[in-house]
Amino acid sequence: MFSKLATLALASSLCAGAIAQRTLEYDIPAEEALALSQLVNDEDDQVFSIQKGKEISPDYPLIYRVALPIPPIKQPKQIITNPVTGKDIWYYEIEEKLFQHQVFPNLLPATLVGYDGMTPGPSIIVPRGTESVVRFVNNAQRETSVHLHGSPSRAPFDGWAADTTNPGEYKDYYYPNFQSARLLWYHDHALGITAENAYFGLAGAYILTDPAEDVLGLPSGYGEFDIPIILAAKYYNQNGTLQSQLQEDTSTWGDIIHVNGQPWPFLDVQPRKYRFRVLNTGISRNYALYFARSTNTDGQLPFQVIASDSGLLDEPVTVDTLPSVTKSSSTSHNSPANKSSSATSQTSAGSAWTTTSRTRTK
Numbered sequence: 001m002f003s004k005l006a007t008l009a010l011a012s013s014l015c016a017g018a019i020a021q022r023t024l025e026y027d028i029p030a031e032e033a034l035a036l037s038q039l040v041n042d043e044d045d046q047v048f049s050i051q052k053g054k055e056i057s058p059d060y061p062l063i064y065r066v067a068l069p070i071p072p073i074k075q076p077k078q079i080i081t082n083p084v085t086g087k088d089i090w091y092y093e094i095e096e097k098l099f100q101h102q103v104f105p106n107l108l109p110a111t112l113v114g115y116d117g118m119t120p121g122p123s124i125i126v127p128r129g130t131e132s133v134v135r136f137v138n139n140a141q142r143e144t145s146v147h148l149h150g151s152p153s154r155a156p157f158d159g160w161a162a163d164t165t166n167p168g169e170y171k172d173y174y175y176p177n178f179q180s181a182r183l184l185w186y187h188d189h190a191l192g193i194t195a196e197n198a199y200f201g202l203a204g205a206y207i208l209t210d211p212a213e214d215v216l217g218l219p220s221g222y223g224e225f226d227i228p229i230i231l232a233a234k235y236y237n238q239n240g241t242l243q244s245q246l247q248e249d250t251s252t253w254g255d256i257i258h259v260n261g262q263p264w265p266f267l268d269v270q271p272r273k274y275r276f277r278v279l280n281t282g283i284s285r286n287y288a289l290y291f292a293r294s295t296n297t298d299g300q301l302p303f304q305v306i307a308s309d310s311g312l313l314d315e316p317v318t319v320d321t322l323p324s325v326t327k328s329s330s331t332s333h334n335s336p337a338n339k340s341s342s343a344t345s346q347t348s349a350g351s352a353w354t355t356t357s358r359t360r361t362k
Contacts, residue, residue, distance in 0.1 A: 055255040056243070057236040058104060060263050068265040070223035071205065071230070074122035082131060089131045092124065096202065097139040103256070103263065107240025113140050114201040119261050120230045120281065121186070121204025125222065126177050128210040134186075137170040144197060147189035148206055150182065150309050151175055161191035181210035182311040183277045195283050196246050203281040205230060213312065219275040227267070229278045232258040233285040251284035278322070289322040 076090035099117040100109040115121025115136075126132050136146050143166050147159030156163075157173045165171045184206040188197035205228050219225035233254025235243040245252045256263050280287060291301040304316040 057234075057256050058107065058238055058240070060104065060256055062105065063264040064266045066262050066265050068227075068267040069260045069262050071118070071120050071123045071228060071260060073222060074116070074124045076132075085131075087129065087131060089133060090126060092132065092134045093137065094121065094134060095137045095139055096144055098141065101261070103236065103242075104240040107238075110236065110240060110242040112201040112242060113142075113197065115186075115204050119201030119203065119232075121202070123205040123207060123222070123228060124186070125207045125209060126175075128177060128179065128181065128208055130177055132175045132177055133172055134175070135170055135172045136165065138165045138167050140167060142167070142193060142197065143190050144188050144202065145190045146171075146173055146186055148173070148175055148184055148186045150179075150184040151177075151206075152179070159189045161189055161194065164190050177208055179208055180311040181208050181213040182307065182309060183207055183279060184309070185279055185281070187281065193246070195248075195252065196244065198281060199232075199234065199245055199252060199283055200242065203230070203232070205277070205279060207277070218306070219273055225272070226275045227277070228260065229276050230260050231278070231280045231282060231287065232261075233282045234258065245283070252282075253285045254282060287322070290320060 074092055074094065077093050078091040080089050080091060081087070082089050094115045095117065096113065096115060097117050098111055098113055101112050101119075102109045112119055124132070124134070134146075136144070138144050143164035145159045145161060145164045153159075153173070153175060157175065159173070163171075186204050186206050188194060188202035190197055207222075214220070222228075233252075234256050235245070235252070235254055236256055237243050259265050278289065291303055292299055293301070300320040302318050302320050304318050305313065305322065306316045307313055
């Protein structure tokens with residue numbers, strides 16, 4: 001009952017998204033049975049190329065060959081009671097550190113920097129009204145400052161650019177979490193090197209949940225029917241290592257598109273609705289995202305945008321493309337874009353969320 005939907009041929013930079021429905025507990029409807037009968041399977045001996053020959057990075061040989069990874073949920077290390085409000089405070093510890101990641105199978109591994117040694121970092125999921133304290137421990141090589149984008153954080157915990165934590169130090173950040181359900185994201189914001197630190201991997205999802213949203217019947221189950229889609233675009237040297245952008249003073253588009261840390265992955269899906277939370281952590285690149293059938297990648301299927309980085313919209317908006325997002329910069333050079341949005345879509349056999357770049361066709 002599965003089709004390889006997510007020929008996620010995603011092109012580049014920031015957004016946030018969602019897509020909806022309940023678990024199937026009934027016989028398959030006739031239209032879904034028809035879709036399954038027309039399922040297009042992938043051929044193992046096919047080789048696909050998104051790159052057009054003018055890229056800086058080496059050719060990537062595993063497009064749509066590796067499954068979409070899901071960032072793990074970060075668990076609180078301790079839960080304490082706020083002596084003033086009587087409410088819970090969830091306490092977390094996250095380590096910023098270097099790690100090796102084998103991006104190209106036959107080249108050298110890339111040295112990246114990640115929260116808990118992964119990129120994107122672990123997803124923090126907190127109920128509305130539950131305060132949190134996150135201790136970020138800097139065991140990396142450069143100074144850092146953590147900004148929770150979209151949070152009305154108090155000034156000492158907002159991660160302004162000059163409030164840096166040096167290697168070997170840590171800082172505790174307090175977040176009130178009183179907003180309605182939405183996707184936020186935490187990323188580095190250190191003065192002068194925001195772009196470089198985020199580009200090397202210091203970014204992660206921060207999700208607020210809310211009972212008011214839970215009763216709406218949107219697709220649920222993080223990583224099952226509620227899927228984070230965290231985008232990044234990077235340049236690699238010919239030996240497989242990540243290319244630094246410290247000397248870049250205009251833009252960093254990147255020509256290897258990562259989704260949840262994996263270049264051009266696939267996602268096996270059921271013929272049902274999904275919620276995709278799309279977040280662009282890129283430095284310069286924009287995306288035009290749409291769904292298409294594998295038999296007609298030029299045809300754009302309708303889906304519903306249900307939220308932005310300000311939470312749910314007043315009502316769903318049916319579109320056929322999630323257009324490019326205009327970026328705004330922060331206090332550091334080439335800082336990450338900061339827009340996001342949400343969407344809902346019915347997936348069927350042979351459909352795919354893609355971008356303006358080419359996908360596999362049959």
